[in-house]
Amino acid sequence: MRFAPSILTADLSRLKEAIEEAEAAGVDWIHLDVMDGIFVPNLTFGPILVEAVRRVTALPLDVHLMIVNPERYLEDFAQAGADIITVHFEATPHAHRAVQRVKELGKKAGLAINPATPLAAFEALLPELDLALLMSVNPGFGGQRYIPQSTERLRRLKAMRDALNPGCLLEVDGGINRSTVGEVYLAGADVAVAGSALFNDRPVGENLRELKAALYAFGGG
Ligand code: DX5
Ligand code: ZN
Numbered sequence: 001m002r003f004a005p006s007i008l009t010a011d012l013s014r015l016k017e018a019i020e021e022a023e024a025a026g027v028d029w030i031h032l033d034v035m036d037g038i039f040v041p042n043l044t045f046g047p048i049l050v051e052a053v054r055r056v057t058a059l060p061l062d063v064h065l066m067i068v069n070p071e072r073y074l075e076d077f078a079q080a081g082a083d084i085i086t087v088h089f090e091a092t093p094h095a096h097r098a099v100q101r102v103k104e105l106g107k108k109a110g111l112a113i114n115p116a117t118p119l120a121a122f123e124a125l126l127p128e129l130d131l132a133l134l135m136s137v138n139p140g141f142g143g144q145r146y147i148p149q150s151t152e153r154l155r156r157l158k159a160m161r162d163a164l165n166p167g168c169l170l171e172v173d174g175g176i177n178r179s180t181v182g183e184v185y186l187a188g189a190d191v192a193v194a195g196s197a198l199f200n201d202r203p204v205g206e207n208l209r210e211l212k213a214a215l216y217a218f219g220g221g
Contacts, residue, residue: 001181001185001189001190001191001192001215001220001221002028002029002190002192003028003029003191003192003194003208003211003212004028004029004031004062004191004192004193004194005022005027005031005193005194005195005198005199005204006031006032006033006142006193006194006195006198006199007019007030007031007033007053007199008033008142009142009143009195009196009198009199009200010199011199015052015053015056016056018204019053019056019057019059020056020057021203021204021205022198022199022204022208023057023059024205025204025208025209027059027198028059028060028191029060029062029083030053030060030061030062031062031173032045032049032050032053032062032063032064032082033066033139033142034046034050034063034064034065034066034067035066035067035139035140036067036068038068039066039067039068039088039090039091039139040066040139040140042140042141046073046076047076047077047079047080050077050080050081050082051079051080053081054080054081060084061081062083062084062086062110062131062191062193063082063084063085063086064086064110064112064133064173064193065077065085065086065088066088066139066140068092069091069092070087070088070098071092071094071097071098074087074098074101074105075105078102078105078106078107083107083108084107084109084110084130084131085105085107085110086133086171087099087110087112088111088113088114088139089111089112089113089117089121090114096124096125099111099125099129100128103128108131109128109129109130109131110130110131110132110133111125111129111131111133112133112134112173113133113134113135114135114138114139115135115137115138115147115149119153119156122157122160123160123164126161126168127165129168130167130168130169131168131169131170131171131191132157132161132168132170132171133171133172134150134154134170134171135150135173135174136150136154136172136173136174136180136184137173137175138174139173139174142195142196143195143196144174144175145175146176146177146179147174147175150174151183151184154170154172154184154188154189155187155188157170157188158170158188161188169190170188170189170191171189171191171192172184172189172191172193173193174193176192176193176194176197176211177194177196177197177211178210178211178213178214179214181194181211181214181215181220182214182217182218182220185215185218185220186218186219186220194211198211
């Protein structure tokens with residue numbers, strides 16, 4: 001399984017060091033949570049921070065847009081150096097157009113859904129997607145508890161993915177830690193986002209080792 005640490009819970013006053021430590025520890029992607037205070041009740045950052053992160057790492061940048069009408073900013077995030085751009089199904093009446101635009105910009109396209117959104121939201125677009133992101137908390141904040149029903153949703157989404165587009169990666173986001181990483185792996189997640197479990201007051205290398213040890217205990221790798 002791939003790990004994508006979210007910088008949301010990193011010490012932003014030393015972001016460069018945090019990312020370098022994560023890269024040295026062996027994480028796979030860097031996950032960037034963009035919030036607009038409207039789609040979610042929190043504000044974070046925009047393309048200028050993505051651009052700054054681009055300058056300090058060669059890892060794929062996985063940009064998760066929690067903003068309304070994300071089509072307004074796709075070009076900006078592409079130019080800032082995003083590799084994967086994920087929009088929320090609930091954030092635009094034109095998710096199909098947004099996904100097409102991301103692909104036109106030469107980037108990998110993701111679609112995300114919230115915990116209350118039916119999985120059927122993925123059906124029409126799955127054949128077009130590089131990434132399907134299942135939220136396992138309500139988006140907006142790091143450090144929330146994993147919603148247990150997410151495991152069954154992930155299992156069903158995996159079946160849908162296997163049938164419609166086996167090349168699409170399944171990503172799970174929210175509340176992933178030593179106690180939940182095994183079950184999301186068994187349910188079919190290819191990529192786990194982890195914020196507070198990786199970026200906290202302990203070294204990210206130690207945190208990653210523990211997370212991987214918990215995963216191996218479930219037969220994962
Ligand atoms: C939530 C974000 C997540 C979150 C993950 O809105 O999309 O990426 O920061 O943080 P943890 O792992 O602490 O739940
Ligand atoms: Zn996220």
